[in-house]
Amino acid sequence: MLETLRNIVQDVNAAPDFQRRLDIIVSRVKEAMGTEVCSIYLMNPARTHYMFVATEGLNIEAVGNVRLAIDEGLVGVVGRRAEPINLEDATTHSQFHYLPEIGEERFHAFLGVPIIHHRRNLGVMVVQQSESRRFDESEEAFLVTLSAQLAGIIAHAEATGEIAHLGQDDHELRDLRFVGVPGAPGIVVGDAVVVQPTADLNAVPDREVENVMVELAVFDRAINAIRTQIRQIGEQLATSLPPQELALFDAYLHMLDDDALAGDVRDEIRKGQWSQGALRHVIQEHVRNFERMEDSYIRERAADVRELGQRVLANLQDIRQKKTHFPENTILVAQEVTPAMMSEIPTERLKGIVSMQGTGNSHVAILARALDIPTVMGAVDLPLFSVENRTLIVDGYFGQTFLNPTPKLLDHYASLMAEEREFAQELEEFKDLPSVTTDGHEVVLWVNIGLIGDVSRALDRGAQGIGLFRTEVPFQTLDRFPTEEEQRVIYREHMEAFSPLPVTMRTLDIGGDKPLPYFEIQEDNPFLGWRGIRVTLDHPEIFMAQVRAMIKANAGLEGELRIMLPMISNVGEVDEAKVLVNRAYTEVVEEGVVVDRPQIGVMIEVPAAVYQARELAKRVDFLAVGSNDLTQYMLAVDRNNPRVAELYNETHPAVLHALREVVVAGHAEDKIVGICGELAGTPHGAVLCIAMGFDILSMSSPSLLKVKWVVRNISRMTAMRMLVKVLKMHTADEINDFMHRSLIEAGLGRVIPSYRGPDAV
16 A cells, blocks of 8 residues: 555656646546546635546546535535545435536445645545445545645645646736745845755756756766766775675666666756756656666665766756856745855845745744845745746745736735835834833843844844844854854954943854754754753863853953853753853953953743743843743744744743743842843734833844834833733733734834735735
8 A cells, every 4th residue: 555655646746737636646546446436626715615626437528617515515524524434325325416417426335535734624535436335444544545645735736826727727827825934024026046955856946948058068067077986986995895786886877878867867958957957857757767666676776866866966066056146136945945045145135035944933034034034934835946037025024925926916015115115214213212111111122143244233223232142153154163263253343343232142052953064963853952051061162162252252342241051951051051151261361361250141941941040040140031942842843843833922821921930030039131032023022021021122133123113102001901911811812813903002003014915905
């Protein structure tokens, strides 16, 4: 069964269009199950009826012409109950609805299973037989399993508009909306540039070839280079490998011949596909062919083909590396956008980001917010292979991306962008005004930064200090650990720019979603593994060099240096870290450097720290909540996983109660309590944090002026009344709806984006 399922899914994925995929499904299922009929009914986009979209065994002329009401017939029963219906004689069932136009009158046995994706019913798959009988359990299990595997393909077709336009081959699909999650706020219209990670065939986009002869020459150059590499490796290992292992290198060379892989790739290039896309097509087809083989030895050769394809691709990418063109309004699109990809694009040209993986609290999304680049994360249904050089609208407020927009939709978003620019200009006058509520309560607004470019943006927006300096960013830009002096120079640059304002530097926080290329950490569950303070306490040489650099960088400056410890889960870690910080300070002073002793603080990011907040506060100078990780750990939700992105919510009642507990614990020990997660940079989050009593709100620089505008247009008493009601609520949705309404009623509606999209035009 497993092999049959795998082959069907592979064939479906390889089909050139959605209708062909449906036809393959019904044909292969009918064959695999030995039934007389297999049909598919899909829900229309408006979810008002089912469409008869594919069949093998019934009247093919009825495909596309027959509809069933949402609650009509046995198909409606399957969809409504969201579970299989297995009947010996369907005609005797009270809900049986006869459709003479599809020719099912002679069929009695009926098995229907729902097609469900992320709790949504997309349609129903049905098999039928003329003989009256119940399908056995193994047949039912097979159809349920296949339906679950195919649901993602059908959901993608729904997202791209292919379902809505089934049978309209010449219809140009416009205003295609792909829903992800908000990554960084803002709207931008630009040209898509697909960037794939090094040698990842699955991420290579389709692209029309500019010059066939040049593309063939590039491919030939890569093939010749790979041939040379393989021969050299074979010669080097000739004396150490047995003949049967050495034969693999000969097999590789044969696959590169013109009558094998290389010839097929050239044929694809001549059809107009660029060399990397042609290579992807050919390698994937050959891999599928090998994987279908019954002989296990031959089937395992698929891995050899895939490995060879990766080698050729790496060479092709190296040849073209310096030839990538980035238009003025570049929208970076990738399977998984990385900071390295962002750094490859000139800053002035990178206008938007769309990542198929990740969520609004992924590291890349946080960087995008700091750089004020509208971003959509988790756009899993985006057709990566076919968006290259296409016009995209990126709506970072609602996590939407629009492909091939109509002039009407472009005009709609142009007007929204104009409104944004107008509001942004109005906010400029708030830059130098105090951050004080209407009833006189001062709210300190600091900024989270990681790149030197953040400094000018933050100061231009009136930041009163740095609440979080992400020191891992400089570490990620090198191919080794930076020296103490290299770190000192980087830190000094930031401190001088902000002096005499305070600067909070988080010690190295790697692991989880922040890897270092030269210090790889392989773990099954990295977010619960070796990260943050756990790494640096295990490597005191790294910790000491960094802290010494921080202290030296502050010499002669008036600004206060605050050193913050990440991922603290027990008081013992704080005690250990304090010993090292104090030793580093003593060593620096003994070297003759005149500098004040730094403040030491703790990040509250895990539930254990919440419940030990008062004990932690006794040991340090300040507390700072990292609401991004705290939310992740409180809710057991991987913040980088789009499948559970809807469950990640910083306004979850448990999270808000935890935040309040930390403030109470810190203030009980007369310690300053700040918050430096993304919650503080949202209008509703800032209001709740003010009401809770946080002394400092730290956020990405693009949020500063909007939050200051909110602060200056609300009273703390109003905010506290909102909080009292919120703390009695039981769901994040209830809280978000209440805060949305309350902010509008308080006259703060301008910072709350309204719904936008084709339906709003």
